[in-house]
Ligand code: NAD
């Protein structure tokens with residue numbers, strides 16, 4: 283039995299992970315579940331899964347959860363704070379850590395799992411965007427296994443030659459390009475002059491995937507694809523020149539790897555995150571995921587489009603930040619998180635998201651990353667700058 287810790291158990295990825303685990307109870311044991319502050323949701327999960335530990339980041343929420351569990355005679359141990367997250371990510375009987383906290387809040391526990399040599403199932407792409415250098419170093423130092431959950435990266439991983447894990451050099455393996463597919467989100471065809479008026483509800487209505495709010499907005503701006511380009515550079519030890527993005531509105535091909543001999547390998551499947559989750563949970567074996575079989579006749583056509591210049595400025599900003607290197611991607615991520623939250627709270631327009639990020643990148647000089655403090659300092663500074671910029675706006679709407 284593999285011991286599992288799910289960081290961000292109450293989110294879309296966390297719940298999908300539990301769904302897959304529930305289909306294979308003889309293979310996986312849930313050791314720890316974590317959430318930010320939703321007591322009711324984590325309580326229900328504790329009742330169903332009887333983990334050994336439950337962590338709520340908010341201390342008041344942790345206290346409430348402990349009280350409710352005690353009333354039910356439960357022996358789940360409740361912890362709180364980032365310390366609690368870090369502790370459960372490193373427990374001796376945890377073999378695999380699903381890193382599914384959204385945003386920079388996932389960095390410390392995800393890094394802790396890597397430092398403890400766990401098998402890290404990485405959904406929390408922001409951790410890698412913020413501190414790719416340190417994160418990959420921790421994986422190498424401890425011999426931890428890193429398996430991508432993001433559907434594109436999981437697809438690329440599956441299309442890579444098996445020797446990639448040892449060789450780690452794409453050119454040597456005959457890889458010509460990585461082709462990341464993007465659905466284009468809900469505003470792929472919205473006239474540019476109407477983008478300033480779109481609402482958070484429209485932005486969160488993704489045509490193919492059901493996801494948390496933050497990644498839904500990121501998909502609408504295509505910052506999600508930008509973060510994924512950066513994520514791919516770190517995961518596959520390459521540079522932005524090796525990565526192309528192609529629009530594929532149906533989200534059936536999850537990404538492709540092109541080789542120098544002209545072969546192009548793709549991974550296909552219905553857009554259901556349980557496929558990459560099951561792949562990573564069972565790797566190198568395969569288990570069923572409960573996903574509908576792909577019906578090619580019903581799909582009939584697979585379509586592709588180029589990215590039109592000027593429609594997705596966030597994607598360009600991400601490419602630029604990765605080219606600058608150092609903490610530029612930390613700054614990009616921090617400003618994006620502030621901008622997305624402000625858009626969800628209707629404090630800024632959709633079209634102001636890239637402006638805020640560009641402005642923050644222009645004002646905070648990127649530094650070389652030598653230690654975690656470099657990352658955390660620029661993360662804090664960028665959030666502060668972006669928040670101040672927001673406060674200075676008169677009435678955006
Ligand atoms: P979500 O919003 O549905 O869930 C987020 C989880 O993180 C919740 O359990 C929440 O309690 C926890 N959380 C939120 N803030 C926290 C904080 N400050 N400290 C600790 N925990 C906190 O998000 P999601 O859609 O499940 O996405 C999770 C991660 O997976 C993101 O990084 C996202 O980019 C990535 N991802 C998601 C999908 C998808 O299909 N949903 C696909 C690929 C990658």
Ligand code: MG
Pocket residue numbers: 432433434510
């Ligand atoms: Mg993705």
